[in-house]
Amino acid sequence: MASQSALNIGQDMAGLESCRTDFAILQQKMNGKRLSFLDSAASAQKPMAVIKAMDDVMLHGYANIHRGLYRFSQDLTLRYEGVREQVARYIGAASEKEIVFTGNATDSINLVAQSYGRAHLKAGDEVILSEMEHHANIVPWQLLREQIGIKIKVIPITDDGALDMQVYASLLTEKTRFVSIVHMSNALGTINPVKDIITKAKAHNPDIKVLVDGSQSAVHSHINVQDLGCDFFVFTGHKLYCAPGLGVLYGRYDVLNSMPPYRGGGDMIESVSFDRSTYKDPPFRFEAGTPPIVSVIGLGAAIDYVNAIGLDAIKRHEYDLMQKMTAGLKSMGDIDIYADIADKGGIVSFNIHGVHASDVGTILDQCGVAVRTGHHCCMPLMSKLGIDGCVRASFALYNNVDDIDQCIEGLYKAKEMLL
Ligand SMILES: Cc1ncc(COP(=O)(O)O)c(C=O)c1O
Incomplete structure:
Protein backbone atom coordinates (compact mmCIF):
# COMPACT_ATOMS: atom_id res chain seq x y z
CA MET A 1 0.00 0.00 0.00
CA ALA A 2 1.07 3.53 -0.66
CA SER A 3 1.86 4.63 2.86
CA GLN A 4 3.85 1.47 3.53
CA SER A 5 5.77 1.80 0.27
CA ALA A 6 6.50 5.38 1.10
CA LEU A 7 7.96 4.37 4.43
CA ASN A 8 10.24 1.89 2.71
CA ILE A 9 11.31 4.25 0.06
CA GLY A 10 14.95 5.20 -0.05
CA GLN A 11 14.67 7.62 -2.99
CA ASP A 12 16.34 5.01 -5.13
CA MET A 13 15.44 2.13 -7.36
CA ALA A 14 15.55 -0.39 -4.55
CA GLY A 15 12.96 1.68 -2.69
CA LEU A 16 10.52 1.63 -5.57
CA GLU A 17 10.96 -2.12 -6.09
CA SER A 18 8.58 -2.76 -3.21
CA CYS A 19 5.80 -0.87 -5.02
CA ARG A 20 5.42 -3.69 -7.54
CA THR A 21 3.52 -5.73 -4.98
CA ASP A 22 0.92 -2.95 -4.70
CA PHE A 23 -0.20 -3.89 -8.23
CA ALA A 24 -1.95 -7.26 -8.12
CA ILE A 25 -2.11 -7.53 -11.90
CA LEU A 26 1.69 -7.55 -12.13
CA GLN A 27 1.80 -10.78 -10.13
CA GLN A 28 -0.04 -12.51 -13.00
CA LYS A 29 1.63 -14.27 -15.89
CA MET A 30 1.13 -13.38 -19.53
CA ASN A 31 1.40 -16.24 -22.02
CA GLY A 32 2.83 -18.34 -19.22
CA LYS A 33 5.67 -15.89 -18.59
CA ARG A 34 6.42 -13.34 -15.88
CA LEU A 35 4.67 -10.13 -16.89
CA SER A 36 6.92 -7.28 -17.96
CA PHE A 37 4.44 -4.45 -18.42
CA LEU A 38 6.06 -1.71 -20.47
CA ASP A 39 2.98 0.09 -21.79
CA SER A 40 2.11 2.52 -19.03
CA ALA A 41 2.26 5.51 -21.37
CA ALA A 42 -0.89 4.05 -22.95
CA SER A 43 -2.55 3.36 -19.60
CA ALA A 44 -1.05 2.59 -16.21
CA GLN A 45 -1.93 -0.33 -13.95
CA LYS A 46 -3.84 0.44 -10.76
CA PRO A 47 -2.51 -0.01 -7.23
CA MET A 48 -4.66 -1.73 -4.60
CA ALA A 49 -5.06 1.62 -2.80
CA VAL A 50 -6.94 3.02 -5.81
CA ILE A 51 -8.99 -0.12 -6.39
CA ALA A 308 3.47 9.12 -0.66
CA ILE A 309 6.16 7.68 -2.90
CA GLY A 310 7.31 11.07 -4.10
CA LEU A 311 7.37 12.40 -7.64
CA ASP A 312 11.10 13.11 -7.48
CA ALA A 313 11.82 9.47 -6.64
CA ILE A 314 9.44 8.28 -9.38
CA LYS A 315 11.05 10.54 -11.96
CA ARG A 316 14.57 9.41 -11.06
CA HIS A 317 13.54 5.77 -11.07
CA GLU A 318 11.90 5.97 -14.51
CA TYR A 319 14.79 7.98 -15.95
CA ASP A 320 17.21 5.36 -14.70
CA LEU A 321 15.14 2.60 -16.33
CA MET A 322 14.92 4.56 -19.57
CA GLN A 323 18.71 4.89 -19.64
CA LYS A 324 19.22 1.19 -18.92
CA MET A 325 16.81 0.26 -21.69
CA THR A 326 18.56 2.64 -24.09
CA ALA A 327 21.95 1.14 -23.22
CA GLY A 328 20.57 -2.39 -23.69
CA LEU A 329 19.19 -1.51 -27.11
CA LYS A 330 22.43 0.12 -28.19
CA SER A 331 24.42 -2.92 -27.20
CA MET A 332 22.16 -5.07 -29.41
CA GLY A 333 22.97 -3.02 -32.49
CA ASP A 334 20.83 -2.68 -35.67
CA ILE A 335 18.49 -0.38 -33.79
CA ASP A 336 17.11 3.10 -34.49
CA ILE A 337 16.22 4.93 -31.29
CA TYR A 338 14.00 7.96 -31.77
CA ALA A 339 14.93 10.99 -29.62
CA ASP A 340 18.03 9.66 -27.90
CA ILE A 341 18.45 12.87 -25.92
CA ALA A 342 18.92 13.93 -22.32
CA ASP A 343 15.69 15.91 -21.88
CA LYS A 344 13.30 13.01 -21.85
CA GLY A 345 11.26 10.88 -19.48
CA GLY A 346 10.62 7.16 -19.14
CA ILE A 347 9.82 6.33 -22.75
CA VAL A 348 12.02 4.65 -25.36
CA SER A 349 10.79 4.29 -28.95
CA PHE A 350 12.77 2.29 -31.46
CA ASN A 351 12.80 -0.01 -34.45
CA ILE A 352 15.03 -2.97 -35.26
CA HIS A 353 16.47 -2.46 -38.74
CA GLY A 354 14.49 -4.37 -41.32
CA VAL A 355 11.83 -5.65 -38.93
CA HIS A 356 8.26 -4.41 -38.69
CA ALA A 357 7.30 -3.05 -35.27
CA SER A 358 4.14 -5.15 -35.05
CA ASP A 359 6.15 -8.37 -35.61
CA VAL A 360 8.43 -7.36 -32.74
CA GLY A 361 5.39 -6.64 -30.54
CA THR A 362 3.91 -10.06 -31.29
CA ILE A 363 7.10 -11.89 -30.34
CA LEU A 364 7.53 -9.80 -27.19
CA ASP A 365 3.96 -10.71 -26.21
CA GLN A 366 4.94 -14.37 -26.36
CA CYS A 367 7.84 -13.54 -24.06
CA GLY A 368 5.50 -11.94 -21.50
CA VAL A 369 6.49 -8.40 -22.47
CA ALA A 370 3.75 -5.84 -23.13
CA VAL A 371 4.88 -2.94 -25.32
CA ARG A 372 3.00 -0.65 -27.66
CA THR A 373 3.63 -0.77 -31.38
CA GLY A 374 2.30 1.39 -34.18
CA HIS A 375 1.92 5.12 -34.70
CA HIS A 376 1.13 5.93 -31.05
CA CYS A 377 -1.62 8.35 -32.15
CA CYS A 378 1.11 10.54 -33.65
CA MET A 379 0.80 9.96 -37.39
CA PRO A 380 2.29 13.34 -38.38
CA LEU A 381 5.32 12.59 -36.20
CA MET A 382 5.73 9.15 -37.77
CA SER A 383 5.63 10.78 -41.24
CA LYS A 384 8.33 13.21 -40.15
CA LEU A 385 10.47 10.31 -38.91
CA GLY A 386 9.85 8.50 -42.20
CA ILE A 387 8.36 5.43 -40.55
CA ASP A 388 4.87 4.01 -40.28
CA GLY A 389 5.34 3.01 -36.68
CA CYS A 390 7.76 1.91 -34.00
CA VAL A 391 8.01 -0.09 -30.80
CA ARG A 392 7.58 1.85 -27.56
CA ALA A 393 8.63 0.74 -24.10
CA SER A 394 7.34 3.05 -21.38
CA PHE A 395 8.11 2.94 -17.68
CA ALA A 396 6.10 3.51 -14.54
CA LEU A 397 6.96 3.48 -10.86
CA TYR A 398 6.35 -0.30 -10.65
CA ASN A 399 8.86 -1.30 -13.34
CA ASN A 400 12.27 -2.70 -12.53
CA VAL A 401 15.46 -3.94 -14.15
CA ASP A 402 14.02 -7.45 -14.59
CA ASP A 403 11.37 -5.94 -16.88
CA ILE A 404 14.10 -4.48 -19.06
CA ASP A 405 16.20 -7.65 -19.10
CA GLN A 406 13.11 -9.63 -20.13
CA CYS A 407 12.37 -7.15 -22.91
CA ILE A 408 15.94 -7.10 -24.23
CA GLU A 409 16.02 -10.90 -24.17
CA GLY A 410 12.75 -10.94 -26.15
CA LEU A 411 14.22 -8.50 -28.65
CA TYR A 412 17.24 -10.75 -29.25
CA LYS A 413 14.79 -13.54 -29.90
CA ALA A 414 12.80 -11.36 -32.29
CA LYS A 415 15.97 -10.47 -34.16
CA GLU A 416 16.95 -14.10 -34.39
CA MET A 417 13.53 -15.14 -35.68
CA LEU A 418 12.81 -12.25 -38.01
CA LEU A 419 16.13 -11.38 -39.61
C1 LIG B 1 0.37 13.20 -24.88
C2 LIG B 1 -1.03 12.67 -24.88
N1 LIG B 1 -2.05 13.52 -25.07
C3 LIG B 1 -3.31 13.09 -25.05
C4 LIG B 1 -3.61 11.77 -24.85
C5 LIG B 1 -5.05 11.33 -24.84
O1 LIG B 1 -5.41 10.80 -23.61
P1 LIG B 1 -6.87 10.18 -23.45
O2 LIG B 1 -6.99 9.08 -24.46
O3 LIG B 1 -6.95 9.70 -22.07
O4 LIG B 1 -7.82 11.28 -23.74
C6 LIG B 1 -2.58 10.84 -24.67
C7 LIG B 1 -2.86 9.39 -24.54
O5 LIG B 1 -2.07 8.56 -24.94
C8 LIG B 1 -1.26 11.31 -24.66
O6 LIG B 1 -0.22 10.47 -24.46
Whole structure:
Protein backbone atom coordinates (compact mmCIF):
# COMPACT_ATOMS: atom_id res chain seq x y z
CA MET A 1 0.00 0.00 0.00
CA ALA A 2 1.07 3.53 -0.66
CA SER A 3 1.86 4.63 2.86
CA GLN A 4 3.85 1.47 3.53
CA SER A 5 5.77 1.80 0.27
CA ALA A 6 6.50 5.38 1.10
CA LEU A 7 7.96 4.37 4.43
CA ASN A 8 10.24 1.89 2.71
CA ILE A 9 11.31 4.25 0.06
CA GLY A 10 14.95 5.20 -0.05
CA GLN A 11 14.67 7.62 -2.99
CA ASP A 12 16.34 5.01 -5.13
CA MET A 13 15.44 2.13 -7.36
CA ALA A 14 15.55 -0.39 -4.55
CA GLY A 15 12.96 1.68 -2.69
CA LEU A 16 10.52 1.63 -5.57
CA GLU A 17 10.96 -2.12 -6.09
CA SER A 18 8.58 -2.76 -3.21
CA CYS A 19 5.80 -0.87 -5.02
CA ARG A 20 5.42 -3.69 -7.54
CA THR A 21 3.52 -5.73 -4.98
CA ASP A 22 0.92 -2.95 -4.70
CA PHE A 23 -0.20 -3.89 -8.23
CA ALA A 24 -1.95 -7.26 -8.12
CA ILE A 25 -2.11 -7.53 -11.90
CA LEU A 26 1.69 -7.55 -12.13
CA GLN A 27 1.80 -10.78 -10.13
CA GLN A 28 -0.04 -12.51 -13.00
CA LYS A 29 1.63 -14.27 -15.89
CA MET A 30 1.13 -13.38 -19.53
CA ASN A 31 1.40 -16.24 -22.02
CA GLY A 32 2.83 -18.34 -19.22
CA LYS A 33 5.67 -15.89 -18.59
CA ARG A 34 6.42 -13.34 -15.88
CA LEU A 35 4.67 -10.13 -16.89
CA SER A 36 6.92 -7.28 -17.96
CA PHE A 37 4.44 -4.45 -18.42
CA LEU A 38 6.06 -1.71 -20.47
CA ASP A 39 2.98 0.09 -21.79
CA SER A 40 2.11 2.52 -19.03
CA ALA A 41 2.26 5.51 -21.37
CA ALA A 42 -0.89 4.05 -22.95
CA SER A 43 -2.55 3.36 -19.60
CA ALA A 44 -1.05 2.59 -16.21
CA GLN A 45 -1.93 -0.33 -13.95
CA LYS A 46 -3.84 0.44 -10.76
CA PRO A 47 -2.51 -0.01 -7.23
CA MET A 48 -4.66 -1.73 -4.60
CA ALA A 49 -5.06 1.62 -2.80
CA VAL A 50 -6.94 3.02 -5.81
CA ILE A 51 -8.99 -0.12 -6.39
CA LYS A 52 -9.95 -0.26 -2.72
CA ALA A 53 -10.95 3.40 -2.60
CA MET A 54 -13.28 2.91 -5.57
CA ASP A 55 -14.57 -0.41 -4.27
CA ASP A 56 -15.26 1.15 -0.90
CA VAL A 57 -17.45 3.85 -2.43
CA MET A 58 -19.48 1.37 -4.44
CA LEU A 59 -19.81 -1.08 -1.56
CA HIS A 60 -20.47 1.31 1.28
CA GLY A 61 -21.31 4.83 0.24
CA TYR A 62 -22.45 5.19 -3.35
CA ALA A 63 -24.98 7.82 -4.42
CA ASN A 64 -25.23 10.54 -7.01
CA ILE A 65 -23.60 13.79 -5.92
CA HIS A 66 -24.63 17.48 -5.76
CA ARG A 67 -28.26 16.39 -5.51
CA GLY A 68 -29.36 14.26 -2.57
CA LEU A 69 -30.09 15.59 0.90
CA TYR A 70 -29.41 12.17 2.42
CA ARG A 71 -26.14 11.29 4.06
CA PHE A 72 -24.56 9.10 1.38
CA SER A 73 -25.03 11.80 -1.26
CA GLN A 74 -23.81 14.58 1.00
CA ASP A 75 -20.76 12.61 2.14
CA LEU A 76 -19.78 11.60 -1.37
CA THR A 77 -20.27 15.17 -2.60
CA LEU A 78 -17.80 16.34 0.03
CA ARG A 79 -15.29 13.65 -0.95
CA TYR A 80 -15.70 14.44 -4.66
CA GLU A 81 -15.15 18.14 -4.04
CA GLY A 82 -12.24 17.25 -1.78
CA VAL A 83 -10.54 15.54 -4.73
CA ARG A 84 -10.99 18.72 -6.75
CA GLU A 85 -8.99 20.55 -4.05
CA GLN A 86 -6.41 17.76 -4.06
CA VAL A 87 -5.98 18.02 -7.85
CA ALA A 88 -5.59 21.79 -7.55
CA ARG A 89 -2.77 21.27 -5.04
CA TYR A 90 -1.22 18.50 -7.17
CA ILE A 91 -0.73 20.83 -10.13
CA GLY A 92 -0.27 24.07 -8.20
CA ALA A 93 -3.51 25.77 -9.26
CA ALA A 94 -4.57 28.90 -7.38
CA SER A 95 -8.02 27.50 -6.59
CA GLU A 96 -10.10 24.34 -6.89
CA LYS A 97 -12.51 26.45 -8.98
CA GLU A 98 -9.94 26.16 -11.77
CA ILE A 99 -10.27 22.35 -11.93
CA VAL A 100 -12.88 20.87 -14.30
CA PHE A 101 -13.48 17.13 -14.35
CA THR A 102 -13.95 15.84 -17.91
CA GLY A 103 -14.06 12.45 -19.64
CA ASN A 104 -10.33 12.26 -20.51
CA ALA A 105 -7.54 14.50 -21.80
CA THR A 106 -9.06 14.35 -25.28
CA ASP A 107 -12.34 15.64 -23.90
CA SER A 108 -10.51 18.45 -22.06
CA ILE A 109 -8.84 19.65 -25.27
CA ASN A 110 -12.10 19.42 -27.22
CA LEU A 111 -13.75 21.48 -24.49
CA VAL A 112 -11.13 24.22 -24.86
CA ALA A 113 -11.21 24.17 -28.67
CA GLN A 114 -15.00 24.29 -28.83
CA SER A 115 -15.73 26.58 -25.91
CA TYR A 116 -12.76 28.97 -25.81
CA GLY A 117 -12.08 28.56 -29.52
CA ARG A 118 -15.56 29.31 -30.79
CA ALA A 119 -16.07 32.18 -28.35
CA HIS A 120 -12.71 33.92 -28.78
CA LEU A 121 -11.11 32.91 -32.08
CA LYS A 122 -12.14 33.92 -35.59
CA ALA A 123 -11.26 33.17 -39.20
CA GLY A 124 -7.57 33.80 -39.93
CA ASP A 125 -6.47 33.58 -36.28
CA GLU A 126 -3.45 31.35 -35.85
CA VAL A 127 -3.10 28.37 -33.53
CA ILE A 128 0.38 26.90 -33.06
CA LEU A 129 0.80 23.15 -32.46
CA SER A 130 3.88 20.97 -32.80
CA GLU A 131 4.89 18.08 -34.98
CA MET A 132 5.00 15.75 -31.97
CA GLU A 133 1.39 16.25 -30.84
CA HIS A 134 -0.89 13.34 -30.01
CA HIS A 135 -3.94 13.26 -32.28
CA ALA A 136 -5.91 14.50 -29.26
CA ASN A 137 -4.13 17.84 -29.65
CA ILE A 138 -4.46 18.02 -33.43
CA VAL A 139 -7.92 16.87 -34.47
CA PRO A 140 -9.93 19.16 -32.12
CA TRP A 141 -8.15 22.15 -33.70
CA GLN A 142 -8.82 20.81 -37.19
CA LEU A 143 -12.51 20.53 -36.33
CA LEU A 144 -12.38 24.16 -35.20
CA ARG A 145 -10.61 25.09 -38.43
CA GLU A 146 -13.44 23.51 -40.42
CA GLN A 147 -16.00 25.35 -38.29
CA ILE A 148 -14.57 28.87 -38.12
CA GLY A 149 -11.54 29.03 -40.42
CA ILE A 150 -8.60 29.32 -38.00
CA LYS A 151 -5.12 28.65 -39.36
CA ILE A 152 -2.95 25.90 -37.84
CA LYS A 153 0.83 26.34 -37.77
CA VAL A 154 3.22 23.60 -36.71
CA ILE A 155 6.53 23.75 -34.84
CA PRO A 156 8.84 21.18 -36.49
CA ILE A 157 11.09 18.82 -34.59
CA THR A 158 14.84 18.67 -34.98
CA ASP A 159 16.66 15.53 -36.11
CA ASP A 160 17.27 14.52 -32.50
CA GLY A 161 13.58 14.69 -31.59
CA ALA A 162 13.39 18.06 -29.81
CA LEU A 163 11.23 21.03 -30.74
CA ASP A 164 12.88 23.51 -33.07
CA MET A 165 12.63 26.55 -30.82
CA GLN A 166 14.06 28.90 -33.44
CA VAL A 167 11.30 28.08 -35.85
CA TYR A 168 8.79 28.41 -32.99
CA ALA A 169 9.90 32.00 -32.41
CA SER A 170 9.43 32.74 -36.10
CA LEU A 171 5.90 31.26 -36.12
CA LEU A 172 4.63 33.82 -33.60
CA THR A 173 2.91 36.62 -35.55
CA GLU A 174 0.36 39.33 -34.87
CA LYS A 175 -2.30 36.75 -35.77
CA THR A 176 -1.21 34.16 -33.20
CA ARG A 177 -3.98 33.66 -30.67
CA PHE A 178 -3.31 30.23 -29.20
CA VAL A 179 -0.45 27.79 -28.61
CA SER A 180 -1.33 24.20 -27.73
CA ILE A 181 1.66 22.06 -26.92
CA VAL A 182 2.53 18.70 -25.43
CA HIS A 183 4.69 18.76 -22.29
CA MET A 184 6.15 15.26 -22.64
CA SER A 185 5.79 13.42 -25.93
CA ASN A 186 4.04 10.07 -25.63
CA ALA A 187 5.87 8.81 -28.72
CA LEU A 188 9.40 10.09 -28.08
CA GLY A 189 9.56 10.81 -24.37
CA THR A 190 10.94 14.28 -25.17
CA ILE A 191 10.23 16.82 -22.45
CA ASN A 192 9.50 20.14 -24.06
CA PRO A 193 10.60 23.49 -22.59
CA VAL A 194 7.00 24.55 -22.04
CA LYS A 195 7.83 27.38 -19.63
CA ASP A 196 10.05 28.93 -22.28
CA ILE A 197 7.37 28.36 -24.92
CA ILE A 198 4.78 30.10 -22.74
CA THR A 199 7.11 32.97 -21.81
CA LYS A 200 7.92 33.60 -25.48
CA ALA A 201 4.24 33.51 -26.47
CA LYS A 202 3.23 35.92 -23.70
CA ALA A 203 6.18 38.24 -24.41
CA HIS A 204 5.06 38.34 -28.03
CA ASN A 205 1.49 39.12 -27.03
CA PRO A 206 0.10 38.72 -23.50
CA ASP A 207 -3.31 37.85 -24.97
CA ILE A 208 -2.04 34.63 -26.56
CA LYS A 209 -3.45 31.68 -24.63
CA VAL A 210 -1.40 28.56 -24.05
CA LEU A 211 -2.62 25.03 -23.38
CA VAL A 212 -0.19 22.41 -22.10
CA ASP A 213 -1.03 18.77 -22.77
CA GLY A 214 0.28 17.18 -19.57
CA SER A 215 -1.14 13.70 -20.20
CA GLN A 216 2.32 12.17 -19.83
CA SER A 217 4.12 14.78 -17.72
CA ALA A 218 1.59 14.96 -14.86
CA VAL A 219 2.38 11.33 -14.08
CA HIS A 220 6.14 11.69 -13.79
CA SER A 221 6.99 15.14 -12.52
CA HIS A 222 5.93 18.03 -10.30
CA ILE A 223 3.62 20.39 -12.12
CA ASN A 224 3.00 23.96 -11.09
CA VAL A 225 0.64 25.60 -13.52
CA GLN A 226 1.12 29.02 -11.95
CA ASP A 227 4.87 28.79 -12.29
CA LEU A 228 4.53 27.58 -15.88
CA GLY A 229 2.17 30.47 -16.61
CA CYS A 230 -0.13 28.41 -18.82
CA ASP A 231 -3.81 29.23 -19.29
CA PHE A 232 -4.87 25.61 -19.63
CA PHE A 233 -3.32 22.30 -18.55
CA VAL A 234 -4.88 18.92 -19.29
CA PHE A 235 -4.24 15.39 -18.14
CA THR A 236 -6.01 12.06 -17.96
CA GLY A 237 -6.71 9.93 -14.89
CA HIS A 238 -6.01 6.48 -16.31
CA LYS A 239 -2.34 7.24 -16.92
CA LEU A 240 -2.04 8.45 -13.31
CA TYR A 241 -2.85 4.99 -11.88
CA CYS A 242 -6.60 5.74 -11.78
CA ALA A 243 -9.59 4.24 -13.61
CA PRO A 244 -10.45 5.37 -17.15
CA GLY A 245 -13.28 7.77 -17.96
CA LEU A 246 -11.88 10.77 -16.10
CA GLY A 247 -9.87 13.70 -17.37
CA VAL A 248 -8.81 16.99 -15.83
CA LEU A 249 -8.89 20.43 -17.33
CA TYR A 250 -7.15 23.20 -15.45
CA GLY A 251 -8.12 26.65 -16.68
CA ARG A 252 -7.02 29.98 -15.20
CA TYR A 253 -10.18 31.22 -13.53
CA ASP A 254 -10.63 34.44 -15.50
CA VAL A 255 -10.18 32.50 -18.75
CA LEU A 256 -12.62 29.75 -17.73
CA ASN A 257 -15.07 32.43 -16.67
CA SER A 258 -14.94 33.97 -20.15
CA MET A 259 -16.01 30.69 -21.74
CA PRO A 260 -19.54 29.47 -22.54
CA PRO A 261 -20.68 25.95 -21.63
CA TYR A 262 -19.42 23.14 -23.84
CA ARG A 263 -22.20 20.70 -23.08
CA GLY A 264 -25.66 21.41 -21.67
CA GLY A 265 -27.65 19.37 -19.18
CA GLY A 266 -28.20 18.71 -15.51
CA ASP A 267 -25.96 20.10 -12.78
CA MET A 268 -24.40 22.87 -14.89
CA ILE A 269 -27.39 25.22 -14.74
CA GLU A 270 -28.68 27.84 -12.33
CA SER A 271 -32.15 27.94 -13.86
CA VAL A 272 -33.93 26.48 -16.85
CA SER A 273 -37.05 27.59 -18.64
CA PHE A 274 -38.10 27.04 -22.24
CA ASP A 275 -37.25 30.68 -22.94
CA ARG A 276 -33.79 30.72 -21.45
CA SER A 277 -31.37 28.86 -19.22
CA THR A 278 -28.65 30.35 -17.04
CA TYR A 279 -25.46 28.59 -16.07
CA LYS A 280 -23.36 28.07 -12.98
CA ASP A 281 -19.92 29.57 -12.56
CA PRO A 282 -16.86 27.49 -13.45
CA PRO A 283 -15.99 24.73 -12.91
CA PHE A 284 -19.58 23.44 -12.65
CA ARG A 285 -20.64 25.19 -15.86
CA PHE A 286 -18.49 22.64 -17.70
CA GLU A 287 -19.64 19.51 -15.88
CA ALA A 288 -23.02 18.62 -17.39
CA GLY A 289 -24.67 15.42 -16.25
CA THR A 290 -23.53 12.81 -13.75
CA PRO A 291 -19.73 12.88 -13.61
CA PRO A 292 -17.39 9.87 -13.25
CA ILE A 293 -17.83 9.99 -9.47
CA VAL A 294 -16.11 6.71 -8.65
CA SER A 295 -13.11 7.49 -10.84
CA VAL A 296 -12.78 10.88 -9.16
CA ILE A 297 -12.55 9.16 -5.78
CA GLY A 298 -9.97 6.82 -7.36
CA LEU A 299 -7.98 9.82 -8.57
CA GLY A 300 -7.81 11.15 -5.03
CA ALA A 301 -6.38 7.82 -3.87
CA ALA A 302 -3.96 7.76 -6.84
CA ILE A 303 -2.63 11.22 -5.99
CA ASP A 304 -2.17 10.15 -2.36
CA TYR A 305 -0.33 7.06 -3.57
CA VAL A 306 2.00 8.95 -5.90
CA ASN A 307 2.64 11.70 -3.33
CA ALA A 308 3.47 9.12 -0.66
CA ILE A 309 6.16 7.68 -2.90
CA GLY A 310 7.31 11.07 -4.10
CA LEU A 311 7.37 12.40 -7.64
CA ASP A 312 11.10 13.11 -7.48
CA ALA A 313 11.82 9.47 -6.64
CA ILE A 314 9.44 8.28 -9.38
CA LYS A 315 11.05 10.54 -11.96
CA ARG A 316 14.57 9.41 -11.06
CA HIS A 317 13.54 5.77 -11.07
CA GLU A 318 11.90 5.97 -14.51
CA TYR A 319 14.79 7.98 -15.95
CA ASP A 320 17.21 5.36 -14.70
CA LEU A 321 15.14 2.60 -16.33
CA MET A 322 14.92 4.56 -19.57
CA GLN A 323 18.71 4.89 -19.64
CA LYS A 324 19.22 1.19 -18.92
CA MET A 325 16.81 0.26 -21.69
CA THR A 326 18.56 2.64 -24.09
CA ALA A 327 21.95 1.14 -23.22
CA GLY A 328 20.57 -2.39 -23.69
CA LEU A 329 19.19 -1.51 -27.11
CA LYS A 330 22.43 0.12 -28.19
CA SER A 331 24.42 -2.92 -27.20
CA MET A 332 22.16 -5.07 -29.41
CA GLY A 333 22.97 -3.02 -32.49
CA ASP A 334 20.83 -2.68 -35.67
CA ILE A 335 18.49 -0.38 -33.79
CA ASP A 336 17.11 3.10 -34.49
CA ILE A 337 16.22 4.93 -31.29
CA TYR A 338 14.00 7.96 -31.77
CA ALA A 339 14.93 10.99 -29.62
CA ASP A 340 18.03 9.66 -27.90
CA ILE A 341 18.45 12.87 -25.92
CA ALA A 342 18.92 13.93 -22.32
CA ASP A 343 15.69 15.91 -21.88
CA LYS A 344 13.30 13.01 -21.85
CA GLY A 345 11.26 10.88 -19.48
CA GLY A 346 10.62 7.16 -19.14
CA ILE A 347 9.82 6.33 -22.75
CA VAL A 348 12.02 4.65 -25.36
CA SER A 349 10.79 4.29 -28.95
CA PHE A 350 12.77 2.29 -31.46
CA ASN A 351 12.80 -0.01 -34.45
CA ILE A 352 15.03 -2.97 -35.26
CA HIS A 353 16.47 -2.46 -38.74
CA GLY A 354 14.49 -4.37 -41.32
CA VAL A 355 11.83 -5.65 -38.93
CA HIS A 356 8.26 -4.41 -38.69
CA ALA A 357 7.30 -3.05 -35.27
CA SER A 358 4.14 -5.15 -35.05
CA ASP A 359 6.15 -8.37 -35.61
CA VAL A 360 8.43 -7.36 -32.74
CA GLY A 361 5.39 -6.64 -30.54
CA THR A 362 3.91 -10.06 -31.29
CA ILE A 363 7.10 -11.89 -30.34
CA LEU A 364 7.53 -9.80 -27.19
CA ASP A 365 3.96 -10.71 -26.21
CA GLN A 366 4.94 -14.37 -26.36
CA CYS A 367 7.84 -13.54 -24.06
CA GLY A 368 5.50 -11.94 -21.50
CA VAL A 369 6.49 -8.40 -22.47
CA ALA A 370 3.75 -5.84 -23.13
CA VAL A 371 4.88 -2.94 -25.32
CA ARG A 372 3.00 -0.65 -27.66
CA THR A 373 3.63 -0.77 -31.38
CA GLY A 374 2.30 1.39 -34.18
CA HIS A 375 1.92 5.12 -34.70
CA HIS A 376 1.13 5.93 -31.05
CA CYS A 377 -1.62 8.35 -32.15
CA CYS A 378 1.11 10.54 -33.65
CA MET A 379 0.80 9.96 -37.39
CA PRO A 380 2.29 13.34 -38.38
CA LEU A 381 5.32 12.59 -36.20
CA MET A 382 5.73 9.15 -37.77
CA SER A 383 5.63 10.78 -41.24
CA LYS A 384 8.33 13.21 -40.15
CA LEU A 385 10.47 10.31 -38.91
CA GLY A 386 9.85 8.50 -42.20
CA ILE A 387 8.36 5.43 -40.55
CA ASP A 388 4.87 4.01 -40.28
CA GLY A 389 5.34 3.01 -36.68
CA CYS A 390 7.76 1.91 -34.00
CA VAL A 391 8.01 -0.09 -30.80
CA ARG A 392 7.58 1.85 -27.56
CA ALA A 393 8.63 0.74 -24.10
CA SER A 394 7.34 3.05 -21.38
CA PHE A 395 8.11 2.94 -17.68
CA ALA A 396 6.10 3.51 -14.54
CA LEU A 397 6.96 3.48 -10.86
CA TYR A 398 6.35 -0.30 -10.65
CA ASN A 399 8.86 -1.30 -13.34
CA ASN A 400 12.27 -2.70 -12.53
CA VAL A 401 15.46 -3.94 -14.15
CA ASP A 402 14.02 -7.45 -14.59
CA ASP A 403 11.37 -5.94 -16.88
CA ILE A 404 14.10 -4.48 -19.06
CA ASP A 405 16.20 -7.65 -19.10
CA GLN A 406 13.11 -9.63 -20.13
CA CYS A 407 12.37 -7.15 -22.91
CA ILE A 408 15.94 -7.10 -24.23
CA GLU A 409 16.02 -10.90 -24.17
CA GLY A 410 12.75 -10.94 -26.15
CA LEU A 411 14.22 -8.50 -28.65
CA TYR A 412 17.24 -10.75 -29.25
CA LYS A 413 14.79 -13.54 -29.90
CA ALA A 414 12.80 -11.36 -32.29
CA LYS A 415 15.97 -10.47 -34.16
CA GLU A 416 16.95 -14.10 -34.39
CA MET A 417 13.53 -15.14 -35.68
CA LEU A 418 12.81 -12.25 -38.01
CA LEU A 419 16.13 -11.38 -39.61
C1 LIG B 1 0.37 13.20 -24.88
C2 LIG B 1 -1.03 12.67 -24.88
N1 LIG B 1 -2.05 13.52 -25.07
C3 LIG B 1 -3.31 13.09 -25.05
C4 LIG B 1 -3.61 11.77 -24.85
C5 LIG B 1 -5.05 11.33 -24.84
O1 LIG B 1 -5.41 10.80 -23.61
P1 LIG B 1 -6.87 10.18 -23.45
O2 LIG B 1 -6.99 9.08 -24.46
O3 LIG B 1 -6.95 9.70 -22.07
O4 LIG B 1 -7.82 11.28 -23.74
C6 LIG B 1 -2.58 10.84 -24.67
C7 LIG B 1 -2.86 9.39 -24.54
O5 LIG B 1 -2.07 8.56 -24.94
C8 LIG B 1 -1.26 11.31 -24.66
O6 LIG B 1 -0.22 10.47 -24.46
